[in-house]
Amino acid sequence: KQEVTQIPAALSVPEGENLVLNCSFTDSAIYNLQWFRQDPGKGLTSLLLIQSSQREQTSGRLNASLDKSSGRSTLYIAASQPGDSATYLCAVWGLYNNNDMRFGAGTRLTVKP
Amino acid sequence: DAGVTQSPTHLIKTRGQQVTLRCSPKSGHDTVSWYQQALGQGPQFIFQYYEEEERQRGNFPDRFSGHQFPNYSSELNVNALLLGDSALYLCASSLGGEQYFGPGTRLTVT
Numbered sequence: 001k002q003e004v005t006q007i008p009a010a011l012s013v014p015e016g017e018n019l020v021l022n023c024s025f026t027d028s029a030i031y032n033l034q035w036f037r038q039d040p041g042k043g044l045t046s047l048l049l050i051q052s053s054q055r056e057q058t059s060g061r062l063n064a065s066l067d068k069s070s071g072r073s074t075l076y077i078a079a080s081q082p083g084d085s086a087t088y089l090c091a092v093w094g095l096y097n098n099n100d101m102r103f104g105a106g107t108r109l110t111v112k113p
Numbered sequence: 114d115a116g117v118t119q120s121p122t123h124l125i126k127t128r129g130q131q132v133t134l135r136c137s138p139k140s141g142h143d144t145v146s147w148y149q150q151a152l153g154q155g156p157q158f159i160f161q162y163y164e165e166e167e168r169q170r171g172n173f174p175d176r177f178s179g180h181q182f183p184n185y186s187s188e189l190n191v192n193a194l195l196l197g198d199s200a201l202y203l204c205a206s207s208l209g210g211e212q213y214f215g216p217g218t219r220l221t222v223t
Binding site for chain 1: 117146153154155156157158161168169171201203205211212213214215216217219
């Protein structure tokens with residue numbers, strides 16, 4: 001059974017810092033891996049989708065990497081801003097499709113002005 | 114183009130009651146998935162509907178049931194509510210690929 005773990009559970013940094021969020025998964029037979037942002041009490045906003053054949057994806061100040069063999073992904077946020085404060089979730093897709101996405105519990109990020 | 118919409122936004126029910134949550138998928142999407150997110154946890158997959166049938170189901174009891182209509186909208190029904198059913202219920206739609214999430218319905222069971 002796929003288990004997804006995110007470390008740290010919470011992180012507080014001063015504005016302007018570069019930071020890394022970690023995600024690990026137990027079964028390397030995944031289809032894709034996706035990073036989401038969730039503001040308190042709200043739905044999920046997709047940040048980056050890494051297909052199983054890719055090693056990384058970039059969008060603006062965000063960069064996500066994927067190492068299937070080690071069961072790890074990282075989300076790098078450059079020059080953090082207070083508006084980046086949110087919970088960041090990673091999710092792995094089932095082997096063949098998007099059925100049964102498995103999520104980590106998330107990292108709660110606070111960026112202080 | 115409207116994204117995924119869910120109704121109601123918030124709901125308060127009493128233990129033992131039944132509840133129905135609704136989801137309208139993003140335009141053109143034919144697949145709807147439902148997730149339960151307890152406070153401080155990641156979403157957990159409940160089930161997925163495609164062509165009006167349940168295609169895959171997570172580890173949830175039969176008290177959780179669903180339906181998909183010909184226009185691809187979907188309902189999630191929960192019977193005999195327990196206090197532990199209190200959560201944010203998320204709906205996601207897709208067209209065989211990336212899922213797009215709605216804002217969720219916050220269910221509180223007292």
